[in-house]
Amino acid sequence: MLMSRSTLFDDINKNLDLYPDLNEMLHHILLGGKSYPFSLADNTIQIGTMFGYLKEEDYKVAITNRIFETYLYDLFYLNETKNSRLADAAAVERNQFISGHYLDMDKVLERFQAYYTSYYGEKDWGFLEEDGRFLFLTFLKPIINGTGHYYVDAGTRDQRRTDIIVDYHGKQYIIELKIWHGEEYQAKGRKRLCDYLDSYEQNKGWLVGFCFNKAKEKKTGIKKINEAGKIITEVVI
Known part of the structure:
Protein backbone atom coordinates (compact mmCIF):
# COMPACT_ATOMS: atom_id res chain seq x y z
CA MET A 1 0.00 0.00 0.00
CA LEU A 2 2.74 2.44 0.93
CA MET A 3 4.54 1.96 -2.39
CA SER A 4 1.47 2.81 -4.48
CA ARG A 5 -0.18 6.12 -5.25
CA SER A 6 -3.63 6.52 -3.73
CA THR A 7 -6.19 9.25 -3.14
CA LEU A 8 -6.03 8.38 0.58
CA PHE A 9 -2.39 9.37 0.84
CA ASP A 10 -2.92 12.38 -1.43
CA ASP A 11 -5.61 13.56 0.98
CA ILE A 12 -3.23 13.21 3.94
CA ASN A 13 -0.75 15.52 2.22
CA LYS A 14 -3.43 18.10 1.43
CA ASN A 15 -5.03 17.98 4.87
CA LEU A 16 -1.73 18.44 6.68
CA ASP A 17 -1.04 21.50 4.55
CA LEU A 18 -4.50 22.85 5.35
CA TYR A 19 -4.27 22.14 9.08
CA PRO A 20 -0.75 22.99 10.31
CA ASP A 21 -1.75 22.43 13.96
CA LEU A 22 -2.67 18.84 13.10
CA ASN A 23 0.63 18.44 11.23
CA GLU A 24 2.49 19.70 14.31
CA MET A 25 0.59 17.39 16.68
CA LEU A 26 1.31 14.32 14.55
CA HIS A 27 4.96 15.32 14.33
CA HIS A 28 5.24 15.66 18.12
CA ILE A 29 3.49 12.34 18.74
CA LEU A 30 5.58 10.35 16.26
CA LEU A 31 9.00 11.95 16.56
CA GLY A 32 8.88 13.54 19.99
CA GLY A 33 6.98 10.89 21.92
CA LYS A 34 4.65 13.58 23.25
CA SER A 35 1.42 12.44 24.90
CA TYR A 36 -1.88 14.29 24.53
CA PRO A 37 -5.03 13.56 26.58
CA PHE A 38 -7.86 12.62 24.23
CA SER A 39 -10.67 15.16 24.14
CA LEU A 40 -12.93 16.06 21.24
CA ALA A 41 -13.24 19.50 22.81
CA ASP A 42 -9.81 20.15 21.30
CA ASN A 43 -10.31 21.34 17.74
CA THR A 44 -7.11 19.74 16.40
CA ILE A 45 -7.94 16.34 17.91
CA GLN A 46 -11.48 16.64 16.59
CA ILE A 47 -10.22 17.30 13.05
CA GLY A 48 -7.68 14.46 13.22
CA THR A 49 -10.40 12.07 14.42
CA MET A 50 -12.79 13.22 11.71
CA PHE A 51 -10.18 12.41 9.04
CA GLY A 52 -9.50 9.04 10.66
CA TYR A 53 -5.86 9.76 11.51
CA LEU A 54 -6.34 9.86 15.28
CA LYS A 55 -8.13 7.67 17.79
CA GLU A 56 -8.53 7.33 21.55
CA GLU A 57 -6.38 4.72 23.27
CA ASP A 58 -6.19 4.53 27.06
CA TYR A 59 -7.66 8.06 27.20
CA LYS A 60 -4.79 9.41 25.11
CA VAL A 61 -4.43 10.44 21.48
CA TYR A 73 7.09 8.88 9.24
CA ASP A 74 8.07 8.65 5.57
CA LEU A 75 6.35 11.96 4.81
CA PHE A 76 8.13 13.81 7.63
CA TYR A 77 11.38 12.16 6.58
CA LEU A 78 11.05 13.30 2.96
CA ASN A 79 9.99 16.82 3.87
CA GLU A 80 12.88 17.43 6.26
CA THR A 81 15.82 15.52 4.79
CA LYS A 82 15.97 16.58 1.16
CA ASN A 83 19.29 18.28 1.84
CA SER A 84 20.45 16.11 4.74
CA ARG A 85 24.15 15.27 4.88
CA LEU A 86 23.36 12.24 7.04
CA ALA A 87 20.95 10.81 4.47
CA ASP A 88 23.40 11.51 1.65
CA ALA A 89 26.25 9.80 3.51
CA ALA A 90 24.12 6.73 4.27
CA ALA A 91 23.03 6.43 0.64
CA VAL A 92 26.63 6.62 -0.61
CA GLU A 93 27.89 4.01 1.86
CA ARG A 94 24.84 1.75 1.72
CA ASN A 95 26.65 -1.27 0.24
CA GLN A 96 29.07 -1.55 3.15
CA PHE A 97 26.17 -2.20 5.54
CA ILE A 98 24.72 -5.03 3.46
CA SER A 99 26.15 -8.53 3.05
CA GLY A 100 23.83 -10.83 1.13
CA HIS A 101 20.58 -10.72 3.05
CA TYR A 102 22.29 -9.59 6.23
CA LEU A 103 22.15 -6.06 7.62
CA ASP A 104 25.22 -5.19 9.68
CA MET A 105 23.55 -3.10 12.38
CA ASP A 106 26.81 -2.77 14.34
CA LYS A 107 28.38 -1.08 11.32
CA VAL A 108 25.30 1.10 10.81
CA LEU A 109 25.56 2.43 14.37
CA GLU A 110 29.33 2.79 14.18
CA ARG A 111 29.08 4.99 11.10
CA PHE A 112 26.07 6.87 12.46
CA GLN A 113 28.05 7.75 15.57
CA ALA A 114 30.97 8.96 13.45
CA TYR A 115 28.82 11.15 11.20
CA TYR A 116 26.71 12.46 14.07
CA THR A 117 29.83 13.49 15.97
CA SER A 118 31.32 15.09 12.87
CA TYR A 119 28.22 17.06 11.87
CA TYR A 120 26.51 17.86 15.17
CA GLY A 121 28.74 16.88 18.07
CA GLU A 122 30.19 20.31 18.82
CA LYS A 123 26.98 22.29 18.36
CA ASP A 124 24.91 23.53 21.26
CA TRP A 125 21.53 22.69 19.79
CA GLY A 126 19.55 22.54 23.00
CA PHE A 127 18.30 19.23 21.59
CA LEU A 128 14.85 17.95 22.30
CA GLU A 129 14.41 14.21 22.52
CA GLU A 130 12.97 14.00 19.04
CA ASP A 131 16.10 15.39 17.35
CA GLY A 132 18.31 12.39 18.05
CA ARG A 133 15.60 9.95 17.04
CA PHE A 134 14.89 11.73 13.81
CA LEU A 135 18.57 11.97 12.89
CA PHE A 136 18.97 8.22 13.40
CA LEU A 137 15.94 7.47 11.22
CA THR A 138 17.36 9.91 8.66
CA PHE A 139 20.52 7.81 8.49
CA LEU A 140 18.74 4.44 8.60
CA LYS A 141 16.12 5.04 5.92
CA PRO A 142 18.41 5.18 2.81
CA ILE A 143 20.17 2.00 3.96
CA ILE A 144 17.07 -0.20 4.20
CA ASN A 145 14.98 1.60 1.61
CA GLY A 146 13.44 -0.70 -1.00
CA THR A 147 14.34 -3.90 0.86
CA GLY A 148 13.42 -3.44 4.50
CA HIS A 149 11.22 -1.26 6.63
CA TYR A 150 10.98 -0.04 10.20
CA TYR A 151 8.30 0.86 12.66
CA VAL A 152 8.30 2.45 16.09
CA ASP A 153 6.66 0.50 18.88
CA ALA A 154 3.91 2.85 20.09
CA GLY A 155 4.00 1.23 23.54
CA THR A 156 7.57 2.44 24.11
CA ARG A 157 7.42 5.75 22.28
CA ASP A 158 7.70 8.43 24.92
CA GLN A 159 10.00 11.31 25.79
CA ARG A 160 12.54 9.03 27.50
CA ARG A 161 12.86 6.09 25.14
CA THR A 162 11.82 4.69 21.80
CA ASP A 163 12.08 1.16 20.47
CA ILE A 164 12.56 0.80 16.73
CA ILE A 165 12.01 -2.55 15.06
CA VAL A 166 13.73 -2.98 11.68
CA ASP A 167 12.60 -5.79 9.39
CA TYR A 168 15.17 -6.70 6.75
CA HIS A 169 14.81 -9.88 4.66
CA GLY A 170 12.73 -11.51 7.37
CA LYS A 171 15.16 -10.75 10.20
CA GLN A 172 14.30 -8.33 12.97
CA TYR A 173 16.69 -5.84 14.54
CA ILE A 174 15.55 -4.14 17.74
CA ILE A 175 17.10 -0.81 18.69
CA GLU A 176 16.29 1.21 21.78
CA LEU A 177 16.98 4.93 21.57
CA LYS A 178 17.15 6.92 24.76
CA ILE A 179 18.60 10.02 26.35
CA TRP A 180 21.74 9.24 28.36
CA HIS A 181 21.27 10.12 32.03
CA GLY A 182 24.21 8.31 33.58
CA GLU A 183 25.36 4.74 34.07
CA GLU A 184 22.68 3.77 36.60
CA TYR A 185 19.92 4.81 34.24
CA GLN A 186 21.76 3.09 31.37
CA ALA A 187 21.80 -0.19 33.33
CA LYS A 188 18.04 0.03 33.73
CA GLY A 189 17.82 0.56 29.98
CA ARG A 190 19.79 -2.63 29.34
CA LYS A 191 17.47 -4.62 31.64
CA ARG A 192 14.41 -3.17 29.91
CA LEU A 193 15.83 -3.97 26.47
CA CYS A 194 16.50 -7.57 27.53
CA ASP A 195 12.87 -7.94 28.59
CA TYR A 196 11.79 -6.47 25.28
CA LEU A 197 14.06 -8.84 23.34
CA ASP A 198 12.47 -11.75 25.21
CA SER A 199 9.05 -10.69 24.00
CA TYR A 200 10.34 -10.81 20.40
CA GLU A 201 12.35 -14.00 20.98
CA GLN A 202 15.57 -12.22 20.00
CA ASN A 203 19.04 -12.72 21.48
CA LYS A 204 20.69 -9.56 20.21
CA GLY A 205 19.75 -5.91 20.56
CA TRP A 206 21.16 -2.39 20.29
CA LEU A 207 20.98 0.40 22.85
CA VAL A 208 21.71 3.93 21.66
CA GLY A 209 22.10 6.68 24.25
CA PHE A 210 22.23 10.33 23.20
CA CYS A 211 24.41 12.25 25.63
CA PHE A 212 23.83 16.01 25.64
CA ASN A 213 26.39 16.81 28.33
CA LYS A 214 29.09 19.34 27.62
CA ALA A 215 31.90 18.00 25.44
CA LYS A 216 34.39 17.60 28.31
CA GLU A 217 31.85 15.59 30.33
CA LYS A 218 30.89 13.19 27.55
CA LYS A 219 31.85 9.53 27.71
CA THR A 220 30.98 8.32 24.25
CA GLY A 221 31.85 4.97 22.72
CA ILE A 222 30.69 1.55 21.56
CA LYS A 223 30.86 -1.65 23.55
CA LYS A 224 29.28 -5.12 23.62
CA ILE A 225 27.68 -6.35 26.81
CA ASN A 226 26.36 -9.76 27.77
CA GLU A 227 23.25 -9.10 29.80
CA ALA A 228 20.98 -11.92 31.00
CA GLY A 229 22.13 -14.11 28.11
CA LYS A 230 21.54 -11.36 25.54
CA ILE A 231 24.21 -9.64 23.47
CA ILE A 232 23.68 -5.89 23.59
CA THR A 233 25.69 -3.46 21.50
CA GLU A 234 25.65 -0.24 23.46
CA VAL A 235 26.42 3.04 21.76
CA VAL A 236 26.71 6.36 23.58
CA ILE A 237 26.75 9.34 21.24
Missing part, protein backbone atom coordinates in the same frame (compact mmCIF):
# COMPACT_ATOMS: atom_id res chain seq x y z
CA ALA A 62 -3.00 7.70 19.25
CA ILE A 63 -2.40 7.26 15.52
CA THR A 64 -5.19 5.10 14.09
CA ASN A 65 -3.08 2.33 12.55
CA ARG A 66 0.45 1.35 11.51
CA ILE A 67 -0.18 2.13 7.83
CA PHE A 68 -0.85 5.78 8.70
CA GLU A 69 2.07 5.80 11.15
CA THR A 70 4.55 4.52 8.59
CA TYR A 71 3.27 6.84 5.87
CA LEU A 72 3.56 9.84 8.18
Whole structure:
Protein backbone atom coordinates (compact mmCIF):
# COMPACT_ATOMS: atom_id res chain seq x y z
CA MET A 1 0.00 0.00 0.00
CA LEU A 2 2.74 2.44 0.93
CA MET A 3 4.54 1.96 -2.39
CA SER A 4 1.47 2.81 -4.48
CA ARG A 5 -0.18 6.12 -5.25
CA SER A 6 -3.63 6.52 -3.73
CA THR A 7 -6.19 9.25 -3.14
CA LEU A 8 -6.03 8.38 0.58
CA PHE A 9 -2.39 9.37 0.84
CA ASP A 10 -2.92 12.38 -1.43
CA ASP A 11 -5.61 13.56 0.98
CA ILE A 12 -3.23 13.21 3.94
CA ASN A 13 -0.75 15.52 2.22
CA LYS A 14 -3.43 18.10 1.43
CA ASN A 15 -5.03 17.98 4.87
CA LEU A 16 -1.73 18.44 6.68
CA ASP A 17 -1.04 21.50 4.55
CA LEU A 18 -4.50 22.85 5.35
CA TYR A 19 -4.27 22.14 9.08
CA PRO A 20 -0.75 22.99 10.31
CA ASP A 21 -1.75 22.43 13.96
CA LEU A 22 -2.67 18.84 13.10
CA ASN A 23 0.63 18.44 11.23
CA GLU A 24 2.49 19.70 14.31
CA MET A 25 0.59 17.39 16.68
CA LEU A 26 1.31 14.32 14.55
CA HIS A 27 4.96 15.32 14.33
CA HIS A 28 5.24 15.66 18.12
CA ILE A 29 3.49 12.34 18.74
CA LEU A 30 5.58 10.35 16.26
CA LEU A 31 9.00 11.95 16.56
CA GLY A 32 8.88 13.54 19.99
CA GLY A 33 6.98 10.89 21.92
CA LYS A 34 4.65 13.58 23.25
CA SER A 35 1.42 12.44 24.90
CA TYR A 36 -1.88 14.29 24.53
CA PRO A 37 -5.03 13.56 26.58
CA PHE A 38 -7.86 12.62 24.23
CA SER A 39 -10.67 15.16 24.14
CA LEU A 40 -12.93 16.06 21.24
CA ALA A 41 -13.24 19.50 22.81
CA ASP A 42 -9.81 20.15 21.30
CA ASN A 43 -10.31 21.34 17.74
CA THR A 44 -7.11 19.74 16.40
CA ILE A 45 -7.94 16.34 17.91
CA GLN A 46 -11.48 16.64 16.59
CA ILE A 47 -10.22 17.30 13.05
CA GLY A 48 -7.68 14.46 13.22
CA THR A 49 -10.40 12.07 14.42
CA MET A 50 -12.79 13.22 11.71
CA PHE A 51 -10.18 12.41 9.04
CA GLY A 52 -9.50 9.04 10.66
CA TYR A 53 -5.86 9.76 11.51
CA LEU A 54 -6.34 9.86 15.28
CA LYS A 55 -8.13 7.67 17.79
CA GLU A 56 -8.53 7.33 21.55
CA GLU A 57 -6.38 4.72 23.27
CA ASP A 58 -6.19 4.53 27.06
CA TYR A 59 -7.66 8.06 27.20
CA LYS A 60 -4.79 9.41 25.11
CA VAL A 61 -4.43 10.44 21.48
CA ALA A 62 -3.00 7.70 19.25
CA ILE A 63 -2.40 7.26 15.52
CA THR A 64 -5.19 5.10 14.09
CA ASN A 65 -3.08 2.33 12.55
CA ARG A 66 0.45 1.35 11.51
CA ILE A 67 -0.18 2.13 7.83
CA PHE A 68 -0.85 5.78 8.70
CA GLU A 69 2.07 5.80 11.15
CA THR A 70 4.55 4.52 8.59
CA TYR A 71 3.27 6.84 5.87
CA LEU A 72 3.56 9.84 8.18
CA TYR A 73 7.09 8.88 9.24
CA ASP A 74 8.07 8.65 5.57
CA LEU A 75 6.35 11.96 4.81
CA PHE A 76 8.13 13.81 7.63
CA TYR A 77 11.38 12.16 6.58
CA LEU A 78 11.05 13.30 2.96
CA ASN A 79 9.99 16.82 3.87
CA GLU A 80 12.88 17.43 6.26
CA THR A 81 15.82 15.52 4.79
CA LYS A 82 15.97 16.58 1.16
CA ASN A 83 19.29 18.28 1.84
CA SER A 84 20.45 16.11 4.74
CA ARG A 85 24.15 15.27 4.88
CA LEU A 86 23.36 12.24 7.04
CA ALA A 87 20.95 10.81 4.47
CA ASP A 88 23.40 11.51 1.65
CA ALA A 89 26.25 9.80 3.51
CA ALA A 90 24.12 6.73 4.27
CA ALA A 91 23.03 6.43 0.64
CA VAL A 92 26.63 6.62 -0.61
CA GLU A 93 27.89 4.01 1.86
CA ARG A 94 24.84 1.75 1.72
CA ASN A 95 26.65 -1.27 0.24
CA GLN A 96 29.07 -1.55 3.15
CA PHE A 97 26.17 -2.20 5.54
CA ILE A 98 24.72 -5.03 3.46
CA SER A 99 26.15 -8.53 3.05
CA GLY A 100 23.83 -10.83 1.13
CA HIS A 101 20.58 -10.72 3.05
CA TYR A 102 22.29 -9.59 6.23
CA LEU A 103 22.15 -6.06 7.62
CA ASP A 104 25.22 -5.19 9.68
CA MET A 105 23.55 -3.10 12.38
CA ASP A 106 26.81 -2.77 14.34
CA LYS A 107 28.38 -1.08 11.32
CA VAL A 108 25.30 1.10 10.81
CA LEU A 109 25.56 2.43 14.37
CA GLU A 110 29.33 2.79 14.18
CA ARG A 111 29.08 4.99 11.10
CA PHE A 112 26.07 6.87 12.46
CA GLN A 113 28.05 7.75 15.57
CA ALA A 114 30.97 8.96 13.45
CA TYR A 115 28.82 11.15 11.20
CA TYR A 116 26.71 12.46 14.07
CA THR A 117 29.83 13.49 15.97
CA SER A 118 31.32 15.09 12.87
CA TYR A 119 28.22 17.06 11.87
CA TYR A 120 26.51 17.86 15.17
CA GLY A 121 28.74 16.88 18.07
CA GLU A 122 30.19 20.31 18.82
CA LYS A 123 26.98 22.29 18.36
CA ASP A 124 24.91 23.53 21.26
CA TRP A 125 21.53 22.69 19.79
CA GLY A 126 19.55 22.54 23.00
CA PHE A 127 18.30 19.23 21.59
CA LEU A 128 14.85 17.95 22.30
CA GLU A 129 14.41 14.21 22.52
CA GLU A 130 12.97 14.00 19.04
CA ASP A 131 16.10 15.39 17.35
CA GLY A 132 18.31 12.39 18.05
CA ARG A 133 15.60 9.95 17.04
CA PHE A 134 14.89 11.73 13.81
CA LEU A 135 18.57 11.97 12.89
CA PHE A 136 18.97 8.22 13.40
CA LEU A 137 15.94 7.47 11.22
CA THR A 138 17.36 9.91 8.66
CA PHE A 139 20.52 7.81 8.49
CA LEU A 140 18.74 4.44 8.60
CA LYS A 141 16.12 5.04 5.92
CA PRO A 142 18.41 5.18 2.81
CA ILE A 143 20.17 2.00 3.96
CA ILE A 144 17.07 -0.20 4.20
CA ASN A 145 14.98 1.60 1.61
CA GLY A 146 13.44 -0.70 -1.00
CA THR A 147 14.34 -3.90 0.86
CA GLY A 148 13.42 -3.44 4.50
CA HIS A 149 11.22 -1.26 6.63
CA TYR A 150 10.98 -0.04 10.20
CA TYR A 151 8.30 0.86 12.66
CA VAL A 152 8.30 2.45 16.09
CA ASP A 153 6.66 0.50 18.88
CA ALA A 154 3.91 2.85 20.09
CA GLY A 155 4.00 1.23 23.54
CA THR A 156 7.57 2.44 24.11
CA ARG A 157 7.42 5.75 22.28
CA ASP A 158 7.70 8.43 24.92
CA GLN A 159 10.00 11.31 25.79
CA ARG A 160 12.54 9.03 27.50
CA ARG A 161 12.86 6.09 25.14
CA THR A 162 11.82 4.69 21.80
CA ASP A 163 12.08 1.16 20.47
CA ILE A 164 12.56 0.80 16.73
CA ILE A 165 12.01 -2.55 15.06
CA VAL A 166 13.73 -2.98 11.68
CA ASP A 167 12.60 -5.79 9.39
CA TYR A 168 15.17 -6.70 6.75
CA HIS A 169 14.81 -9.88 4.66
CA GLY A 170 12.73 -11.51 7.37
CA LYS A 171 15.16 -10.75 10.20
CA GLN A 172 14.30 -8.33 12.97
CA TYR A 173 16.69 -5.84 14.54
CA ILE A 174 15.55 -4.14 17.74
CA ILE A 175 17.10 -0.81 18.69
CA GLU A 176 16.29 1.21 21.78
CA LEU A 177 16.98 4.93 21.57
CA LYS A 178 17.15 6.92 24.76
CA ILE A 179 18.60 10.02 26.35
CA TRP A 180 21.74 9.24 28.36
CA HIS A 181 21.27 10.12 32.03
CA GLY A 182 24.21 8.31 33.58
CA GLU A 183 25.36 4.74 34.07
CA GLU A 184 22.68 3.77 36.60
CA TYR A 185 19.92 4.81 34.24
CA GLN A 186 21.76 3.09 31.37
CA ALA A 187 21.80 -0.19 33.33
CA LYS A 188 18.04 0.03 33.73
CA GLY A 189 17.82 0.56 29.98
CA ARG A 190 19.79 -2.63 29.34
CA LYS A 191 17.47 -4.62 31.64
CA ARG A 192 14.41 -3.17 29.91
CA LEU A 193 15.83 -3.97 26.47
CA CYS A 194 16.50 -7.57 27.53
CA ASP A 195 12.87 -7.94 28.59
CA TYR A 196 11.79 -6.47 25.28
CA LEU A 197 14.06 -8.84 23.34
CA ASP A 198 12.47 -11.75 25.21
CA SER A 199 9.05 -10.69 24.00
CA TYR A 200 10.34 -10.81 20.40
CA GLU A 201 12.35 -14.00 20.98
CA GLN A 202 15.57 -12.22 20.00
CA ASN A 203 19.04 -12.72 21.48
CA LYS A 204 20.69 -9.56 20.21
CA GLY A 205 19.75 -5.91 20.56
CA TRP A 206 21.16 -2.39 20.29
CA LEU A 207 20.98 0.40 22.85
CA VAL A 208 21.71 3.93 21.66
CA GLY A 209 22.10 6.68 24.25
CA PHE A 210 22.23 10.33 23.20
CA CYS A 211 24.41 12.25 25.63
CA PHE A 212 23.83 16.01 25.64
CA ASN A 213 26.39 16.81 28.33
CA LYS A 214 29.09 19.34 27.62
CA ALA A 215 31.90 18.00 25.44
CA LYS A 216 34.39 17.60 28.31
CA GLU A 217 31.85 15.59 30.33
CA LYS A 218 30.89 13.19 27.55
CA LYS A 219 31.85 9.53 27.71
CA THR A 220 30.98 8.32 24.25
CA GLY A 221 31.85 4.97 22.72
CA ILE A 222 30.69 1.55 21.56
CA LYS A 223 30.86 -1.65 23.55
CA LYS A 224 29.28 -5.12 23.62
CA ILE A 225 27.68 -6.35 26.81
CA ASN A 226 26.36 -9.76 27.77
CA GLU A 227 23.25 -9.10 29.80
CA ALA A 228 20.98 -11.92 31.00
CA GLY A 229 22.13 -14.11 28.11
CA LYS A 230 21.54 -11.36 25.54
CA ILE A 231 24.21 -9.64 23.47
CA ILE A 232 23.68 -5.89 23.59
CA THR A 233 25.69 -3.46 21.50
CA GLU A 234 25.65 -0.24 23.46
CA VAL A 235 26.42 3.04 21.76
CA VAL A 236 26.71 6.36 23.58
CA ILE A 237 26.75 9.34 21.24
